Amino acid sequence: MASKLEIPLHEEIFTIMRQHGANLGNILDTKFRCVAAVWGVRLENQSSTPYQRGPSTISAEKRLEIIMPSGVKVSVWKADLTTFPTVAVVNAANEKLQHYGGLARALSTAGGPQIQKESDDYIKKYVKLETGEAVVFDAGLLPCKKIIHAVGPELPYKPTKNDVSKARPFLKKTILSIFDKVEKHGLGNVAIPAISSGLFNYPLPECAHIIVSTVKQYYECLSPRRRVAQEIFLVNHDEPTVQAMETACHQIFRPQRNHEKAFKEEKVNIRKGSQHLSSPHKGLGLGVKCSLKHSPGQSSGSQPHPTPEASGRKADSYIRRASTPHLILLGPSDESTHEAEKWLNRLLSMQSHTITIYNNFISHFRMEDHLRLGSSKGLLMKKYLIQGHASIEITSKTKEETVFAALEVEAMLCKIQKEFISEEEGDLQMLSQTELSCKRETIEKSSKEFLDRSAAFGIYGLRVMKVEKLENNPLKLMFNLKKKQLGSSSSRTIFQCIPAQFCEMISRIGFQAECSPPEDPKNVGIYFAGNVKKALEMWKKGNEEYLYFVEAEVVTGKSASDYPGNPMPRPAEKEPKFIHDSVDAGPDVSVILSGYQALPMYIIICKMDPIIHNRRQDCTIRDSRRQNYPYAV
Structure with a gap:
């Protein structure tokens, strides 16, 4: 994740x-x-890029806010969705999740390559996302946790009344799908644009009316146990759409006329260090209240009906934090x-x-x-x-x-x-005569593969956080060819401890001498430890929080014994022209000369408990059941 x-x-x-x-x-x-x-912040002499987002050119402006009888708030905003601080943002997507135009392109660009990649992965598996459906992914570099891709109905240019009539239930289904995803994932709030208007040609007034009426229908009467959103933000960047949303809210929520002005709230500009205005709540009839105090926030608690005062303080705090210049790091894992x-x-x-x-x-x-x-x-x-x-x-x-x-x-x-x-991959492709392929799959923690490794590493004070299974067909082919070349039908399961930065490299091109020499290498080649304890001794780590082990199948071929002063495998005594395939460089230590003699199988990411490790680092295992276990001493 x-x-x-x-x-x-x-x-x-x-x-x-x-x-x-x-x-x-x-x-x-x-x-x-x-x-x-x-x-x-905008850097000097540079424009905004996917890797540098300055303050939005549109000041976020709240036009209207209401509180429904259920406690759920609905607000209308003129703002930039790519910078809007919220838990989840909705993207108006097409069926193929190709984000090449309009809002979809803006969100994908701002969110970085992860947005399109996860969309492509979904389409490879499911072919398309049906009209009226929605799917939730991580939000990449956007200032929110999740992005919800929702496919609204697409109408012809200048649609007829019949076209609009046919599309109406699909637009309603789209909005309901969004709310179902919000509830399923326990998202505290969500920002929704005018889906299907714009590039999809749904007439704006009717579009706004359907969206707002569906909001009212879904959230009007709720069980207090449901994990629904605390606030729905209706966010658009252009004035006509914002006005259409305001008008729809007035029509559908029907406030008393003498309080109609209360809906026209003062403009709240979110700028760095800005202080938000507040005003007393005013009863509007029909259980609807209007407030200036609340702003979009990152609250995602499970309580569906927070008090306005508590929610407002939390939201304002998040806006000030989100407005502060910061560096975002987005990676494939924690x-x-x-x-x-x-x-x-x-x-x-x-x-x-x-x-x-x-x-x-x-x-x-x-x-x-x-x-x-x-x-x-x-x-x-x-x-x-x-x-x-x-x-x-x-x-x-x-x-x-x-x-x-x-x-x-x-x-x-x-x-x-x-x-x-790049050079090694070129050689690998040429020698294997097959297309490059590399797959890292996270193993479920309930699986036998994970539990076996967790138990074995735990003996030495290592808590296994993640196990990734590696599949690289060209490397596997070259490994099997190397086996035949060395005349060996068997291999050993042994280990290497590596820096984090070389995990991707080894999974793509296999083991290299540059990646992880031990503390004091005496031979030229690629080192492996026969078990976890020996790996910890060979690759001593200081106060590292995470340790990265690669479990490999290694064919050692004909091994030479190590002897002082000779960094290379010595020739066989009876065959002077023959060079050994590996070196036995000490108890449970093997050194191979070719990276193709080793096939990476798993990357095992651990956290070390120093107390347990120091207490047990000299322990021996007497249980005879473990004698043939590849992870044991």
Whole structure:
């Protein structure tokens, strides 16, 4: 499931985004599959992009608000849906969920690539979304939690009365589908545009009337136990549509004439640091009340009938937060956004003017890369290769210059890594003679696959958070070919502990020596541990919250014993021209020479409990039932 994290845009991050936003975005994408976007501020000499959203050019303006007898509020707004602070926003979609025009395009662009990707995945599975139906997805980079794609009826240009009559029940069904999804997902509020008007040609007055009357019908009489929305926002950016919604509300809710002016509320502009107006509630007859106090909020509690006062304070608080400039990180999981935030915090929290970057792709730097780094005045850069680990130490006169230089180096490393992956994928496709394919599927926590690994890792103080099953047909084909080449019919289940940033790389092109050498490698090749305990010993981690293990099937072929001073497998004594296929580099440690000798099967993401780990790190397992278990010592 996608994860979204908001980080206040304080001065240091703002400076980075202003001068090096492109580099930062590229780094977060390559390392952690995270998309970064800036909301609430426009950077100098730049226009709004999917990754940088300035304040909306339309000031959010509330035109009307009513409270139904059930306690549900209905409000009419002139505002930009792409920046409107709400729990869920509705998109007026087509049956194929192709968001190429109008509101759909605006929401998809602002929400980032996840919006169209999830829509495409749905269509591949279900072919289309029927007229009158709705579906709920994560909202990507939009300032809300969910986006509801709803398909309203599409009418011909200049529709006849008969066309409108036929379309009416479908539009009503669309609105009811939205409310059913809101209730099913427990969403606290939802922003709805004038679905089917505009590009779908539904006459505006009739469209507004159907939407408002369906709202009234659905929410007028409710059981207090139902998890319905607390507020319905009718949001449009153009004046004619906003006026049509106002008119429909006046007609359908029928307030007393002497209180009709109460519906014409004062304009509430949502700007940075703005204070919201409030006024006493006034009875309007028929159980309808009007209030200036409430504004759209992120409240999503299960209580359907909150008091106006409590709801208003919570909503206003959210608007002020949403209006504050902030950086949004959107990633495929909570772990990915956590790692991205941790990396960014480390970059900004250094105490001196020196920072060290550890990455074995530093050894792939070309002459032009070294010249580019060496041309920066006032910077001192030292390159190290110690015990199989490459690093660059950067020192400058100011912290800001050091951070900028570090981003430049990280961006260069990301470029090199992408080129490396591209070349390896080209070789993989050519050798396997099959199309590239890579699939990462999260395993259900109730499955035997998950429970077996959870029990085995738990012995060492590791709580398994997620297990992803990997399927890569070209890699599997090359692995099986390697088996035949080495004359081996069997393989071993063994492990490697890797940095988070290499999970995607290994799933696509398999294991590489650059990804995860142990603390003190004595041989050239790709290291694996025979069990979880040995993996923890080989790849010592400090205070990392998450640990990433890859479980692999490995064919070692003919193994040579390790001996001091020789980093390569030695020739066989009786066959001097023969080189062994792997090295036994100690108890439960194997080193292979070709990445195709190992097939990644699972990525296992764990959290470490330091207390349990320290208590049990020297434990032995005496249960004879575990002796042949691949995860045990």
